[in-house]
Amino acid sequence: xxxxxxxxxxxxxxxxxxxxxxxxxxxxxxxxxxxxxxxxxxxxxxxxxxxxxxxxxxxxxxxxxxxxxxxxxxxxxxxxxxxxxxxxxxxxxxxxxxxxxxxxxxxxxxxxxxxxxxxxxxxxxxxxxxxxxxxxxxxxxxxxxxxxxxxxxxxxxxxxxxxxxxxxxxxxxxxxxxxxxxxxxxxxxxxxxxxxxxxxxxxxxxxxxxxxxxxxxxxxxxxxxxxxxxxxxxxxxxxxxxxxxxxxxxxxxxxxxxxxxxxxxxxxxxxxxxxxxxxxxxxxxxxxxxxxxxxxxxxxxxxxxxxxxxxxxxxxxxxxxxxxxxxxxxxxxxxxxxxxxxxxxxxxxxxxxxxxxxxxxxxxx
Amino acid sequence: xxxxxxxxxxxxxxxxxxxxxxxxxxxxxxxxxxxxxxxxxxxxxxxxxxxxxxxxxxxxxxxxxxxxxxxxxxxxxxxxxxxxxxxxxxxxxxxxxxxxxxxxxxxxxxxxxxxxxxxxxxxxxxxxxxxxxxxxxxxxxxxxxxxxxxxxxxxxxxxxxxxxxxxxxxxxxxxxxxxxxxxxxxxxxxxxxxxxxxxxxxxxxxxxxxxxxxxxxxxxxxxxxxxxxxxxxxxxxxxxxxxxxxxxxxxxxxxxxxxxxxxxxxxxxxxxxxxxxxxxxxxxxxxxxxxxxxxxxxxxxxxxxxxxxxxxxxxxxxxxxxxxxxxxxxxxxxxxxxxxxxxxxxxxxxxxxxxxxxxxxxxxxxxxxxxxxxxxxxxxxxxxxxxxxxxxxxxxxxxxxxxxxxxxxxxxxxxxxxxxxxxxxxxxxxxxxxxxxxxxxxxxxxxxxxxxxxxxxxxxxxxxxxxxxxxxxxxxxxxxxxxxxxxxxxxxxxxxxxxxxxxxxxxxxxxx
Numbered sequence: 001x002x003x004x005x006x007x008x009x010x011x012x013x014x015x016x017x018x019x020x021x022x023x024x025x026x027x028x029x030x031x032x033x034x035x036x037x038x039x040x041x042x043x044x045x046x047x048x049x050x051x052x053x054x055x056x057x058x059x060x061x062x063x064x065x066x067x068x069x070x071x072x073x074x075x076x077x078x079x080x081x082x083x084x085x086x087x088x089x090x091x092x093x094x095x096x097x098x099x100x101x102x103x104x105x106x107x108x109x110x111x112x113x114x115x116x117x118x119x120x121x122x123x124x125x126x127x128x129x130x131x132x133x134x135x136x137x138x139x140x141x142x143x144x145x146x147x148x149x150x151x152x153x154x155x156x157x158x159x160x161x162x163x164x165x166x167x168x169x170x171x172x173x174x175x176x177x178x179x180x181x182x183x184x185x186x187x188x189x190x191x192x193x194x195x196x197x198x199x200x201x202x203x204x205x206x207x208x209x210x211x212x213x214x215x216x217x218x219x220x221x222x223x224x225x226x227x228x229x230x231x232x233x234x235x236x237x238x239x240x241x242x243x244x245x246x247x248x249x250x251x252x253x254x255x256x257x258x259x260x261x262x263x264x265x266x267x268x269x270x271x272x273x274x275x276x277x278x279x280x281x282x283x284x285x286x287x288x289x290x291x292x293x294x295x296x297x298x299x300x301x302x303x304x305x306x307x308x309x310x311x312x313x314x315x316x317x318x319x320x321x322x323x324x325x326x327x328x329x330x331x332x333x334x335x336x337x338x339x340x341x342x343x344x345x346x347x348x349x350x351x352x353x354x355x356x357x358x359x360x361x362x363x364x365x
Numbered sequence: 366x367x368x369x370x371x372x373x374x375x376x377x378x379x380x381x382x383x384x385x386x387x388x389x390x391x392x393x394x395x396x397x398x399x400x401x402x403x404x405x406x407x408x409x410x411x412x413x414x415x416x417x418x419x420x421x422x423x424x425x426x427x428x429x430x431x432x433x434x435x436x437x438x439x440x441x442x443x444x445x446x447x448x449x450x451x452x453x454x455x456x457x458x459x460x461x462x463x464x465x466x467x468x469x470x471x472x473x474x475x476x477x478x479x480x481x482x483x484x485x486x487x488x489x490x491x492x493x494x495x496x497x498x499x500x501x502x503x504x505x506x507x508x509x510x511x512x513x514x515x516x517x518x519x520x521x522x523x524x525x526x527x528x529x530x531x532x533x534x535x536x537x538x539x540x541x542x543x544x545x546x547x548x549x550x551x552x553x554x555x556x557x558x559x560x561x562x563x564x565x566x567x568x569x570x571x572x573x574x575x576x577x578x579x580x581x582x583x584x585x586x587x588x589x590x591x592x593x594x595x596x597x598x599x600x601x602x603x604x605x606x607x608x609x610x611x612x613x614x615x616x617x618x619x620x621x622x623x624x625x626x627x628x629x630x631x632x633x634x635x636x637x638x639x640x641x642x643x644x645x646x647x648x649x650x651x652x653x654x655x656x657x658x659x660x661x662x663x664x665x666x667x668x669x670x671x672x673x674x675x676x677x678x679x680x681x682x683x684x685x686x687x688x689x690x691x692x693x694x695x696x697x698x699x700x701x702x703x704x705x706x707x708x709x710x711x712x713x714x715x716x717x718x719x720x721x722x723x724x725x726x727x728x729x730x731x732x733x734x735x736x737x738x739x740x741x742x743x744x745x746x747x748x749x750x751x752x753x754x755x756x757x758x759x760x761x762x763x764x765x766x767x768x769x770x771x772x773x774x775x776x777x778x779x780x781x782x783x784x785x786x787x788x789x790x791x792x793x794x795x796x797x798x799x800x801x802x803x804x805x806x807x808x809x810x811x812x813x814x815x816x817x818x819x820x821x822x823x824x825x826x827x828x829x830x831x832x833x834x835x836x837x838x839x840x841x842x843x844x845x846x847x848x849x850x851x852x853x854x855x856x857x858x859x860x861x862x863x864x865x866x867x868x869x870x871x872x873x874x875x876x877x
Contacts, residue, residue, distance in 0.1 A: 126727035136875055155729050160875045167875075187731045190877045266727075322722075324755040325566040336569060341859040348822045353873065354866060356715050356722020357585065357753030 006074070011036035012086050013070035016105040017206070020060045026104045028052060030087070040065070073206045080181050082107050082207055093117045099225045099251055101218075103204035109180050110200035116173060118148030119287050120223050120248075122241045123157030123233030123258075128266055129355065131157055131234035134258050134281075136164040138231055141284035143170025150175065150226045152219060153192065153201070155185055157233045157241075162195055172199040175226065177219040178211035179203060217243055224248035228289050231256045231281060235269030242269045245278070256281040307363070310334075310342050311351065315363055322358040367432075368456040371469040371498055372448035373489035374433075374440045377701035378615045378656070380485065380492035382469075384434040385445060387452035392428035398449075400433030403441040409474075412446055413453065416478035420526050425457045439698050441653060444483035447472035447502070450525060451532070462532040469493045471511075472504045478525040482506035484621035487614050490514040502528055510618065513611065513629050554600040554632060558771045561594060563757040565768070568594070570752050570864060572774050575601050576781035577843030578797030580687075580709040580747055582672070584867060585754035587719050591712035592637075594754065595668045598710055599633040600771040602666070603779045609664045612704060616663055620656050634665030636707075640674040644682045649703055654694045659686050660703035672711040673739040680744055683709075687747045690794075711748065713740070715867075722753075730874040737867065749799060749836050751867040781846040798843045803835060810838040816858040823862050827872050837861045 015026055015036040032050060033039045039047075039061070047058045077084060085092050087104040091112045096102050119142055123131055139161045142149050149165040151158040153174035165172040174195050176184070180203045183189045195201055204222065205215060220240060224230055224247040232255065235241040248255050257278040260267035274280055281287075307315060317323060317331060329339055343359070346352045353360045367388035373380045383400075396410040417424045431449055433440055448470035454460045462468075471489055473481040486507040491514050493501050500518045503511045508521030520538050522528045530536045558568065567583070571594060574581040583591045605613070614630045617623045623630075638647060638658045649657030659667055669675060686692040690706035715721035716728040717736050728736075782797070788809065789795045795805065812820070820837060823829065840861035841853045850857070 125729075127729075128724065128727065129722070132730075132875065155731075156727075159729065159731070163875045163877055166877065187729075187735070194877045326563050326755060326757070329565055330563070336565065337856060337860070340566075340569070340863055341856045344859040344862045345819070347869070348819070348826050348862070350826065354753070354869065355873070356720075356726075356870075357755040357866065358722045 008035070008037065009084060009086075010067055010070045010074055011040050012084070012105050013073050013206070014064075014067055015039060016103065017069055017073070018060060018064050021057065023101055023103050025053070025057060027087070030104070076181075076207050077107065080109075080207055082109055082180055084108075085112065085202075090114075091116070093226065095228075096222070096225045099221070101221060102225060103218075103222070106202055106204055107180050107206060108200050108202040110196040110198075112173075112200045112202075113148075113171060116148055116171075116200075116226070118142070118150050118171075118173070118227055119289070120150040120227035120230045120244070120253075121157065121161035121233065122151060122220075122223060122230070122244050124235055124239055124241065124266055125154050125156040125158075126266070127156040127160075127234045128264070130260065131258070131266065132160050135160040135233050138233075138284050138287060139164035139170070140168050142287060143168035143172075145288065146170070147287070147289060148173060148199075150223055152176070152223055153184075153188055153195070155187070159188055159191060162191060166191075166194050166198055169198075173226065174199070174201045175219055175223045176201060176203040176211075177205070177215035179205050179207040179209040181207040182209070182211065184211040216240060220244040221247045221251075224253055225251055227253055229254045229256060229287055231258070231287060232270050232273060232278075233258045234260065234266045235273075236266055237268045237272075239269045242273070245273055254279060256286060307351075308342075310338070311346060314339075314342065314346070315351070315361055318352065318359045318361050322360060324357055325354075325359060328359065367430075368452045368465075370448045370452040370455070370465060371493075372433075372445050372471060373469065373485075373492055374438070374442070375485040375488060375619055376438070376699070378488055378612075378619050378660075378703060380488040381438075382492060382496050382498070383440065383445070385448040385452050385470075386432040386434060387449065387456045388430050388432075389425050389427040389453075389456055390430065394426045394428065396429045396431070398431045398433070400431075400436045401439045402433055402445075403439065405443045406433070406440060406445060409443065409446050409449055412443075412474045412476060413450055415476040416446075416474045416525055417450060417453070419476065419478045422454060422459050423457065425453070429453065442483065442485070443473040443481075444471050444485075446474040447480065447525070447528070450474060451528070454529070460529055460533055465532075467499050468532075469498045469501045471501070471507070474525060480504035480522055480524065480528075484623070485619050486510045487513055487611070487618040487623075490517070490519070491611075491615075493517055502531075509628055510614075510623065513614065554597075554771070556597045556600060556771075558597045558601065558774055559768050561590065561597065561768045562766075564590060564594065564754065567752055567754050568769065568774070570750055571598060572601065572777055573840065573843050573847065573860075573864075574598075574710075574750050575708070575774075576778045576847055577749075577785070577839065578708065578799035579749035579840065579843065580711075580799070581750040581752065582711040582713065582745075582748045582867075583752055583754045584713055584715045586721075586723065586756055587714065589754045589756035591754050592668075592670055595637070595666070595670070595710045595712060596635065597771065598668075598708070599635045599666050601774040601778050602633050602708070603775065603782050605631065605633060605664060613664050616656050616660055616703065620661065622661075634662050635668065636662040636665070637668040637670060640669070640671045642675070642679065644676070644679045647679055648682050648686060648692050648705075649694045649701075650696065652696075654696045654699040654701045656701075656703045657692075657694075659683065659692060659705040659707060662707040663704045665707060667707040667709050669709070669711045671713060673713045673736060677739065677741060681741055684743050684747070687744075709748065713737075715753070730876050734871075734874060734876060746832060749840060750864045752864065753866045777847060780849070781843065784846045784849070798839050798846065801839055801842070806835055806838050806842075810842050810853050812838075812853060812858070813855065816841075816853065816855045819855060819858050819862070827865075827869050829865070829868060833865065833868065836865075840864050 085106040143165045149172045151161045183192045230248040255278045257270040257273040258281045367386045370385045372383045374383045482504050490511045494517045502520045505521040505523045511519045636658045686705040692705045694701045716733040720726040841857040844857040844860045845853045
C-alpha cells in the first residue's frame with residue numbers, strides 16, 4: 001500500500017460515492033483529470049467537453065460537492081483500522097484493473113500481498129459432503145502450492161475453502177458484499193478474524209454497508225476478476241455461483257466445474273456448465289498456475305497403503321457405497337470383536353472415516 | 366393426663382415417629398390441632414367429628430387439644446386421622462385399649478368412618494420396625510405395601526369400628542386375603558432386545574454401558590431406533606436386590622405414585638421426561654420438596670430423549686446428582702435428601718436437520734458443532750459412551766437374524782458386574798468401572814506397551830482432550846471384564862476407542 005495523503009483519499013471516496021456515477025464513468029474521468037481532486041475542482045465546461053459525458057452526469061458531479069460523507073467514511077475507516085486501496089495503487093492487481101467495471105476504490109482489512117491473484121473457489125451455501133470433500137482437497141492443495149485462495153466467505157463451500165486454506169497456512173482473500181466491518185453470515189466471526197490475520201477481507205462497499213442482495217452480483221464480479229482460474233464446486237439451478245462463473249467467462253478466466261451425479265439437485269448448475277463447455281475438474285493439479293512450482297504435486301499423491309486381508313475385504317465392501325457398521329457385520333459374517341478391532345485401528349490409520357455412523361473409504365487404491 | 370398414640374410422618378423418603386397427644390380440658394367446646402400441621406392436618410377435626418358421631422360415639426363437648434410431637438417440624442398429610450380418633454376416644458374413656466404404645470396408626474378417615482389409603486406407607490412401616498413398634502394398623506388398601514416389611518404385625522381394616530373392636534379385644538383380627546405371598550417375583554418386562562434387529566454393533570456397546578455402569582448418549586437420524594433401544598436397557602441390567610427394590614418402592618410411595626395396591630417394585634424404573642421438563646420436576650422440589658425424575662429413576666434408567674432440546678440450566682442441574690448419586694432439595698419448609706443413582710441414557714440428533722452423514726443433510730460444519738454445543742461440557746464429561754445409531758432399512762428387516770434376547774445380554778452384564786463387585790468390595794462408593802477415580806484407574810487399568818501405542822495413535826489422530834484418556838481406560842476395563850480377562854488387552858483398547866463417535870468427528874470438521 002502506498003502512503004496516501006488524507007486529503008487525497010477524501011476525494012477518492014467522494015468520487016466513488018457519487019450516486020449515478022459508476023466505476024466506468026469514474027475511470028473515464030480519471031483518465032483525463034488524473035486525480036479525483038482535479039475532477040472535484042473541474043469547471044462545468046471542462047467536464048462537458050469530454051467525450052461521452054452528458055449533461056446529466058455533469059449535473060450529478062456538480063451537485064454533489066459535499067465532502068462530509070467522504071470524511072465520515074474515512075474517519076470510520078481510521079477508527080476501525082480499515083485500509084483503502086485505490087485504483088492507482090500498485091497492489092491493486094493489474095488483471096483486476098483491466099476489467100471494465102472494477103471499482104475505483106476498495107476497502108480492506110488484513111494484508112494484500114503482491115501477486116494476490118489466485119484461484120477462486122465458489123459454490124453452494126447448502127452443500128453436500130461430496131462438495132465439502134472436493135473443496136477441502138482443492139484448498140489444501142492450493143495452500144501448499146502457495147496459491148492464494150479467493151472466495152466470498154459465505155456459508156458452505158466458501159467457508160470451507162477459506163478454512164481449509166488457513167489450516168494449511170495458505171493465503172486467502174474474502175470478497176464481501178457488505179462493509180468489511182460487518183460479518184455476514186454471523187457464524188463466520190472467527191473465520192473472518194483468522195482471514196484478516198492471514199490474508200485480507202475486501203469489499204468495494206464502505207464500512208457499515210449492510211449485506212443486501214443487490215450488492216452480491218458486483219461482489220461476484222470481483223471474485224471472478226481476482227483469479228486466474230475459477231473452481232465451481234456445487235451450484236443449484238439458480239445459484240449465485242453461476243453468475244460468478246458467467247462473469248469469469250466474460251473476463252476470460254478459466255472456469256472449472258466439478259462434475260456430479262446428474263440427479264443431484266445441488267449440482268444441476270455445475271453439470272450444465274460442463275455441458276456448455278467449462279473444463280471438467282478432476283484433480284487439484286488442474287488448478288496450478290503456470291508460474292508455480294510443480295514439484296510439490298508429486299509428493300502429496302504418492303502415498304500407498306498396505307492392507308491386511310480383513311482390511312481389504314472391508315475396503316472392498318465400503319468402496320462403492322456408504323455402509324453402516326451393522327450392515328458390514330451382517331455382510332462379513334465374521335467375529336464381531338475382530339471387526340470392531342480392525343475398524344477401530346483403520347480409523348486411527350486414516351484408512352476409513354466414520355461420518356454420522358456411515359463408514360467411508362479414504363484409501364486411494 | 367393426655368393420651369399418647371403413635372403415628373408417623375415423612376421427611377424425604379424416610380419416616381419418623383409422631384406422638385399424637387390428645388387432651389380434653391374444661392372450657393368452651395373447640396378442637397385445636399397444634400404441632401405445625403398443614404391445611405390437611407387442620408381439617409382433620411371436621412372428619413374426626415363426623416366419623417366419631419357416625420358410630421354413635423360421643424364427641425366430647427370440651428376444649429380438645431391435639432398435639433403432634435415433635436412440635437417443631439412441619440407435618441403434612443391426612444394420615445394422622447386414625448391416630449387422632451383413637452387418641453380422642455381413649456382420652457374420653459369411650460374405649461379401653463391395652464398396650465397402646467405398641468401400636469402405630471396410619472389412615473385417613475372418611476365422613477362415614479371408613480379408612481382411606483395413604484401415601485408413604487412403606488417408609489412408615491420400616492420406621493415402626495426400627496423403633497420397636499410391633500403392631501401397625503393401616504387401611505386395608507395399604508395392607509400389601511405395609512406387609513413388605515417383615516418382622517412386625519400388620520393389621521388392615523376398612524372401618525373405624527373394626528379397629529376399635531379389635532383394640533378392645535371384642536373381635537379377633539381375621540385376615541381376609543392371603544397377602545403375604547412371595548413379593549420378589551421377577552416380572553417379565555414388556556420389551557425385549559430380541560425385537561431390535563440389525564443393530565448388533567450398537568447393542569454391543571449398550572451392553573458394555575450396562576456392564577460397566579457407563580452413561581451413554583446415542584446419536585442418530587429421527588426414527589432410527591434410539592428410543593426403542595433405550596426402552597429396553599432396563600431389561601439387561603442385573604435384577605434388583607431386595608434392598609434396592611425397597612429403596613425404589615419407598616421413593617414411589619413417598620411420591621404417591623405406587624401402583625398395584627403398593628406391591629414391591631421389582632422392575633428397574635425407566636423414566637423418560639419430556640424435554641420441556643422444568644428443573645424442579647427433574648431434580649425434585651415444588652411446594653413439598655417432592656422427589657423429581659432423577660430420584661424416580663433411582664436404581665434404573667433416566668432417558669433424556671432429544672437432550673439438546675432440554676433447557677441448558679435444567680441439564681446443568683444434573684451435574685451434582687450425577688456425581689454424588691443423591692440430591693439435596695432445600696426449601697423454606699423442608700430440606701430433603703433423595704437418592705438418585707441412575708444410569709443416564711441420552712439421545713439426540715447429530716445435527717439441526719437430523720440426517721448428518723446422509724446425502725440429504727446440508728448442514729454446515731459450523732451449524733453441526735453449534736448444535737452439539739448445546740450440551741454443556743460438564744454434562745458431556747459425565748457421559749462415557751457416544752454412539753451413532755443408524756436407521757435399519759425396512760425392506761431388509763427379514764434378512765436380519767433375530768436380535769439377541771435380553772436375558773442372554775443380561776447374563777453378560779451380570780458376569781461383568783460380578784467381577785467388578787469382587788474388585789471394588791473394599792472400596793467405598795465405587796461399585797462399577799464407570800465410578801472409578803483416577804487413582805483406581807491407575808491401579809486397575811494397567812496397559813501393555815502395544816495398547817499405549819494404540820492410544821497414542823488415537824490421540825494424535827483425533828486430538829482428544831486429556832480427560833477422554835480416563836474414559837478410554839475405564840471403558841477398556843469394562844470390555845476386559847466382559848471377556849473375563851484380568852488384563853486390559855489391546856483389543857479392549859481398540860473397542861474402547863470406538864466409543865467416542867461424536868468426539869472423533871471434531872477433527873474432520875472444517876471450522877476455524
